[in-house]
Every structure is written in structure tokens, then in C-alpha cells.
Amino acid sequence: MDTKTTKFIKKCQRKQKRAQHRLVRDLNIEYSKEPTQYLAICNAGLVTGLQREVLEQFIEKIIPNFHVIMPPGKSYCFIDFLSVDCSKEFYDKVHGNLKIPKYNIHFYLLYIKGVNYLEDKIENILPPGSKLWIDFITPEQESMLIESIDWEEQDGNTDSELKHRTVKHFGYKFQYDNNLVDINYPTIPIPKKYEFLQKLFEQHGYGYFVYDQITVNKYLPGQGIPSHIDTHSVFEDPILSLSLGSPYIMDFKYGDKKIELDLPVRSLLVLSGEARYAWSHGICPRHNDTIKTSNGFSTRPRGTRISFTFRKIRKDNCTCIFNHSCDNKSISKITKINNSIAAKLEKSYVHKVYEEISDHFNETRYKQWPNVTKFIENIETGSFLLDVGCGNGKYLFGHSNIFKIGCDYSRGLAQICQNRGFQIVLADSLKLPYKSNLLDVVLCIAVIHHFTTSERRKQAISEIVRVLRLGGHALIYVWAKEQNKNYVKSKYLKCSTKSKKDRKISEEVHFDTTKIKMILPIHENRTEFTHSDMLVPWKHKNGEKVLRFYHVFEEGELEHLCSFFPSIRINDVYYDQGNWCVVLEKL
Amino acid sequence: MKLLTHNMLTSKCLKGVLVGYPLKIEVQDLRICEVNCNLDFLIRVIPRIDYPVLYTAMETLGYANDLPSEKPEDYQTNEEFLKKLHHALFEIEIINGNLLCPETGRKFPINDGIPNMLLNEDET
Numbered sequence: 001m002d003t004k005t006t007k008f009i010k011k012c013q014r015k016q017k018r019a020q021h022r023l024v025r026d027l028n029i030e031y032s033k034e035p036t037q038y039l040a041i042c043n044a045g046l047v048t049g050l051q052r053e054v055l056e057q058f059i060e061k062i063i064p065n066f067h068v069i070m071p072p073g074k075s076y077c078f079i080d081f082l083s084v085d086c087s088k089e090f091y092d093k094v095h096g097n098l099k100i101p102k103y104n105i106h107f108y109l110l111y112i113k114g115v116n117y118l119e120d121k122i123e124n125i126l127p128p129g130s131k132l133w134i135d136f137i138t139p140e141q142e143s144m145l146i147e148s149i150d151w152e153e154q155d156g157n158t159d160s161e162l163k164h165r166t167v168k169h170f171g172y173k174f175q176y177d178n179n180l181v182d183i184n185y186p187t188i189p190i191p192k193k194y195e196f197l198q199k200l201f202e203q204h205g206y207g208y209f210v211y212d213q214i215t216v217n218k219y220l221p222g223q224g225i226p227s228h229i230d231t232h233s234v235f236e237d238p239i240l241s242l243s244l245g246s247p248y249i250m251d252f253k254y255g256d257k258k259i260e261l262d263l264p265v266r267s268l269l270v271l272s273g274e275a276r277y278a279w280s281h282g283i284c285p286r287h288n289d290t291i292k293t294s295n296g297f298s299t300r301p302r303g304t305r306i307s308f309t310f311r312k313i314r315k316d317n318c319t320c321i322f323n324h325s326c327d328n329k330s331i332s333k334i335t336k337i338n339n340s341i342a343a344k345l346e347k348s349y350v351h352k353v354y355e356e357i358s359d360h361f362n363e364t365r366y367k368q369w370p371n372v373t374k375f376i377e378n379i380e381t382g383s384f385l386l387d388v389g390c391g392n393g394k395y396l397f398g399h400s401n402i403f404k405i406g407c408d409y410s411r412g413l414a415q416i417c418q419n420r421g422f423q424i425v426l427a428d429s430l431k432l433p434y435k436s437n438l439l440d441v442v443l444c445i446a447v448i449h450h451f452t453t454s455e456r457r458k459q460a461i462s463e464i465v466r467v468l469r470l471g472g473h474a475l476i477y478v479w480a481k482e483q484n485k486n487y488v489k490s491k492y493l494k495c496s497t498k499s500k501k502d503r504k505i506s507e508e509v510h511f512d513t514t515k516i517k518m519i520l521p522i523h524e525n526r527t528e529f530t531h532s533d534m535l536v537p538w539k540h541k542n543g544e545k546v547l548r549f550y551h552v553f554e555e556g557e558l559e560h561l562c563s564f565f566p567s568i569r570i571n572d573v574y575y576d577q578g579n580w581c582v583v584l585e586k587l
Numbered sequence: 588m589k590l591l592t593h594n595m596l597t598s599k600c601l602k603g604v605l606v607g608y609p610l611k612i613e614v615q616d617l618r619i620c621e622v623n624c625n626l627d628f629l630i631r632v633i634p635r636i637d638y639p640v641l642y643t644a645m646e647t648l649g650y651a652n653d654l655p656s657e658k659p660e661d662y663q664t665n666e667e668f669l670k671k672l673h674h675a676l677f678e679i680e681i682i683n684g685n686l687l688c689p690e691t692g693r694k695f696p697i698n699d700g701i702p703n704m705l706l707n708e709d710e711t
Binding site for chain 1 (some may be wrong): 588589591592595596597598599600622623625627628630631632635699700701702703704705706708711
């Protein structure tokens with residue numbers, strides 16, 4: 001066998017091995033050594049943008065009768081053939097060999113024991129308090145509204161700061177740096193040609209206010225808006241949003257409840273009550289939406305979406321009952337602090353703490369997380385691996401066929417690594433001291449959640465991307481806000497020794513610098529997270545407590561951060577014991 | 588710090604520094620520690636390293652005779668060379684000394700085998 005063939009076989013086996021592990025973990029689907037009538041396509045699915053129609057046409061040319069099953073949010077999918085002979089014929093022709101037209105990759109296939117995954121029936125349910133009016137305006141009115149906006153015009157109300165979508169404001173300008181509106185500085189008044197909409201709102205029972213602020217958003221395919229709740233203290237209830245141009249899926253979240261809502265063109269979405277105050281909404285930046293068709297899930301390519309959002313500026317304080325998300329009642333989210341203050345916060349609440357706890361940390365954090373170990377075991381011989389924020393070096397241990405190096409900010413932890421004989425450098429993950437395009441694999445486990453601002457979290461990812469070689473892979477783990485997923489408690493919650501009654505009311509730490517006053521809540525360990533940014537106590541053996549800063553990630557947030565880097569592809573996203581995890585590949 | 592690690596490090600993270608590679612070495616103590624040789628692994632590593640940078644590092648440490656100045660063409664099969672290379676990459680550990688930015692001369696101390704590449708706030 002020549003080396004090219006050996007290499008090819010090894011590549012196929014690696015792809016299959018990765019998929020075997022993924023399928024068991026995600027859906028409890030086992031692979032089969034012997035051919036079966038079921039095949040998994042290991043490296044293409046709804047999340048990689050594969051369209052059901054395209055796939056079906058491709059299979060049909062080889063084997064006429066089959067059924068395709070595409071689980072939403074996954075990078076793989078399944079084919080159910082009529083017999084083992086059919087699936088074997090397909091496997092032999094396609095596996096690592098044939099490319100699908102317009103979709104320039106080889107398919108890697110795997111026999112599986114069965115497909116127990118049933119395609120869920122997702123109804124278009126709405127978050128409580130919201131309403132969706134279909135065909136709220138006519139196609140003529142839609143065209144008029146779309147044509148009324150001149151995106152090229154530099155009139156001071158176009159927001160050039162937002163790289164991921166284009167925005168215009170009427171009435172008042174929304175300030176994205178602090179999520180507020182300055183009512184002393186009105187911008188261009190609302191044009192007369194939009195007045196018919198106010199009348200339409202009145203006819204539908206929303207005439208209580210004259211809406212005095214309009215935000216017009218333009219989304220191109222691949223663009224989106226981060227999940228957010230409109231600032232309570234700034235806008236009244238309800239908020240009205242008109243969708244034009246192209247249908248998009250909007251994602252709603254509240255605690256562990258999640259709703260995907262398909263917004264048809266010319267529809268009006270009304271957010272009121274719980275939907276306005278407690279549910280966050282956003283649009284995931286992608287080129288296709290997963291939608292339900294008569295024969296299962298498929299993808300729908302996105303076009304250009306224009307939305308008109310109508311709001312009424314609030315004059316009094318917000319009186320809602322949703323205290324968690326109300327800025328009139330607490331300050332618990334770090335909205336905008338400058339880099340130097342962010343660095344100071346991290347110095348006090350991350351770097352200093354790890355120096356203090358390094359020995360105790362080393363005694364308690366020795367076990368590798370199984371899914372990280374499995375990831376390392378699949379790495380090719382001769383690879384270079386960097387563990388960013390390697391702590392006591394628990395992933396630098398073992399696997400003599402790859403060269404592993406680590407870096408960490410803590411001297412205490414670096415010393416522990418050195419004593420264990422690992423290659424360690426003291427370095428900042430925001431400024432990695434390594435050559436660009438060098439490493440085959442980068443691990444970054446439980447590190448990025450210690451950065452206090454989204455800019456800094458993004459910078460950490462950008463450094464990982466920089467040092468990766470083309471085709472190199474990174475595995476990132478961050479702590480998840482959701483610790484209670486699909487009704488299964490994470491290990492972090494399971495270890496709780498307290499009953500609900502004993503829990504104290506949460507404390508707060510007031511962080512004061514000359515420029516800024518900030519209040520950060522202190523999290524009660526082994527309970528669910530109620531905030532995104534907080535201090536988490538570390539208990540010393542002597543009972544003394546020190547506080548570490550954490551930003552816990554909501555579902556989709558890590559992918560959103562990664563989506564800012566066009567040179568990477570997200571190969572896998574999963575939830576592992578209270579953490580959100582992504583596998584990235586540099587392209 | 589092994590010389591393979593040195594082969595990867597830069598001071599590009601410093602403000603105003605364009606390449607920051609290779610870092611100069613000032614050595615106070617070093618240690619030789621025996622490491623098992625994995626040939627399959629070593630052969631795959633060779634195309635990935637910057638050989639002239641490794642050779643210069645060996646020269647600085649006073650081991651210029653322990654490595655040819657140029658990589659031999661038959662490096663995959665040349666056992667004598669592979670042994671030397673294994674020694675250079677994996678068995679020499681710099682314990683105390685400094686790494687120097689080639690453009691600014693900024694010193695990064697190596698203490699107890701750990702290079703300190705942390706920067707001050709005004710350096711980034």
C-alpha cells in the first residue's frame with residue numbers, strides 16, 4: 001500500500017472515530033462494525049448548512065429509496081435505506097470518495113445500529129405575552145418601506161460601529177455602548193410616510209402610545225444580533241417589530257426555556273409582559289435557518305431582512321415584576337467598562353486569587369475531563385499542542401506521540417507544571433508569545449469565562465485563532481449559565497449539600513475605582529446562576545473564602561463570539577457537564 | 588525550557604515589535620536530562636521546526652559541534668543526525684537565563700526553567 005492510500009485510510013478512520021464518540025454522547029447512537037441499513041454522514045448536517053433537498057437529490061442518483069433524518073443543531077445526519085445491500089452500495093461508492101455538487105467536501109460515512117432520534121414536532125409556540133400578526137402590511141407597503149431607507153446616506157443616524165449588521169434610528173438614537181437613549185438629543189424625526197403604521201397599531205389595539213423611536217436593522221445572510229432584552233428603564237411595554245424582505249428565525253430564551261420563532265415577511269411581532277421583560281431575543285448569525293417542512297427538518301437560505309422596531313421612550317422608572325432582568329432594580333451586568341478597569345478587576349479577582357489558591361487548586365483539580373481526554377487521544381502523531389491557561393497542567397500529562405506545551409498567568413501554577421516536567425511559559429492569553437500559524441491543536445479549557453468584558457473574551461479567541469495553523473483545531477470550554485439542562489442537573493449542582501431553605505440571600509461586593517462604581521453579586525456555590533457576571537467563592541481548607549470573577553455563557557454565546565472570525569469554522573458545539581464547548585477549525 | 592519551545596516563542600506581543608523572532612538566548616544554567624527517543628514522532632516534527640533558529644540556539648549554548656549547520660537531505664533515515672537532533676530539541680533544558688527581543692532588547696527572564704513572557708500594561 002503506498003503512503004497516500006495509508007494516509008487516506010487513516011484520515012477516514014479518524015473522522016469515523018470522532019463521529020462515533022459524538023453520536024454516543026449526543027444521541028446515544030452506537031456505531032456498527034458490520035454493515036447495517038443505517039448510515040451516518042459524519043461531517044455534514046443542518047449546522048454545516050447542508051440542505052435536505054440537495055442531499056436527497058444526491059442520494060437519489062445512487063440509491064432510489066431512502067429516508068433522510070437531519071437533527072437540528074448538529075453537524076451530522078442520517079440515512080435510513082431499505083436494506084443493508086443498499087446502504088453498503090452507497091457506502092462503498094461515497095465514503096471519502098464522492099463530493100456533493102456545490103458543497104465541496106467528501107462525505108465520511110459510518111454504519112450505525114439504528115436511528116432512535118425522532119424528529120420533534122416543533123410548533124410555532126410564542127413566548128408568553130407576545131403575539132405575531134401575519135400579513136400585517138401589504139406587499140406594496142413592504143416595498144415602500146424597504147425603498148424608503150437610503151443605507152448609503154451618511155446622515156449621522158446610521159450606526160457604523162456595528163460590524164455585524166447595519167442600523168438606522170429615527171426619533172432618538174440608541175447607544176449601543178451603554179444600551180441607553182439620551183432623551184436630550186433627538187435625532188432625525190420619524191418620517192411622515194411611516195404615519196400609516198401608527199394608525200395600523202391603533203386599529204390592532206396598540207394605540208396606547210405614540211411610538212417615538214424607530215430602529216431599522218438590515219441583516220445580510222450570515223449576520224445576526226446577540227441575544228438581549230431591551231433595557232427596561234429606557235422603553236415602555238410593548239415593543240413592536242415589523243419584519244420585511246426575508247423570513248428569519250428569531251431565538252427566544254428565558255432560563256432553560258427556549259423557543260425558535262419563524263418570523264414571516266410582513267408580519268408584526270408584539271413583545272409585551274414576560275416576553276418583553278424577561279425573555280431575551282436574538283438572531284443567530286448564519287446563512288441558513290432550520291425549518292420544519294412536510295417531510296422533516298430542512299434548511300432555508302436567508303436573504304436580506306429589514307426590520308422596523310417601534311418603541312416608546314419611558315419617562316418613569318420601570319415597575320415590572322422581573323427583577324432579575326430589570327436595570328431599574330439592580331446593576332448586575334457589566335455593560336461597558338474600559339480595558340484598564342477590566343484588567344484591574346481581573347488582577348484582583350482572577351490572577352491574585354489563582355496565586356493564593358494554586359496549591360489547593362492543584363490538589364482538587366487533577367482529574368482530566370473525559371471528553372477533553374478523548375479529543376486529545378484523536379490527535380495525530382507529531383502534532384504540536386498548546387494548552388492556553390493550562391493551570392496545573394492536567395492535560396499536558398501523557399500522550400508521548402505529541403509535543404505539548406502550556407502557558408498560564410499564575411506563577412504558582414506554572415511552578416507546579418515545571419515540577420511535573422512539563423513545558424510551561426508564563427504568559428497572558430490575551431497576548432500569546434507564540435509564532436502565528438504554528439500549532440496543530442490548541443486547548444483552552446475553563447479560561448475565557450474569567451475575562452470581564454466581551455471584547456477581552458473575543459481577544460482571547462482571536463489569539464487562539466492566530467497561533468493555530470491552517471487546518472488546525474481548537475477545543476474551547478467555558479462555564480455555562482444553564483446548569484440544569486434538559487431537566488438533568490450538572491455535577492456542579494448535584495454536589496450541593498444544602499437544602500433550598502438554608503440558602504442565604506445573595507451578597508454583593510461593591511467595586512470602587514476612581515472612575516466607576518460597580519456592584520457584583522456573589523454567587524452561592526452549588527446553586528443555579530441568576531446572573532451572567534459574578535464573583536464565585538473558593539473555599540480554602542481552613543474555611544476562608546476568596547472570590548473569583550466569572551462570566552457564565554448562555555447557550556449560543558460562545559458560537560456568537562467565534563462567528564466574528566471568518567477564518568474559522570465551528571465543527572462541533574456541545575454541552576458537557578455544565579460547560580459550553582466548541583471545536584474550531586482554522587480555514 | 589527545551590529548545591523546541593524556544594523555536595516557537597516570539598516577542599511580537601510587545602507594542603511596536605514587528606516580528607520578534609527568534610528570541611536571543613542568554614544562559615546561566617542548563618541541564619541535560621535524558622528523554623526516550625520516539626523516531627516516528629521526531630521525523631514528523633522535523634519539517635515543522637525552524638532549523639537555522641535551532642542551530643543558532645545550539646551555537647549560543649556552545650554546542651555548535653553537536654548539530655550540523657544545515658539539515659541533511661536524508662534526515663528521515665540518517666540515524667546519527669536524528670539522535671543529535673533529538674538531543675538538541677528535547678534533552679537540553681535551560682534553567683536560568685534570559686530571552687531577548689531581537690528588536691527592542693527587552694529581557695524576558697527564565698527562572699527555574701520557566702520563561703516569563705508576561706508584559707506590563709504599558710508594553711501592549
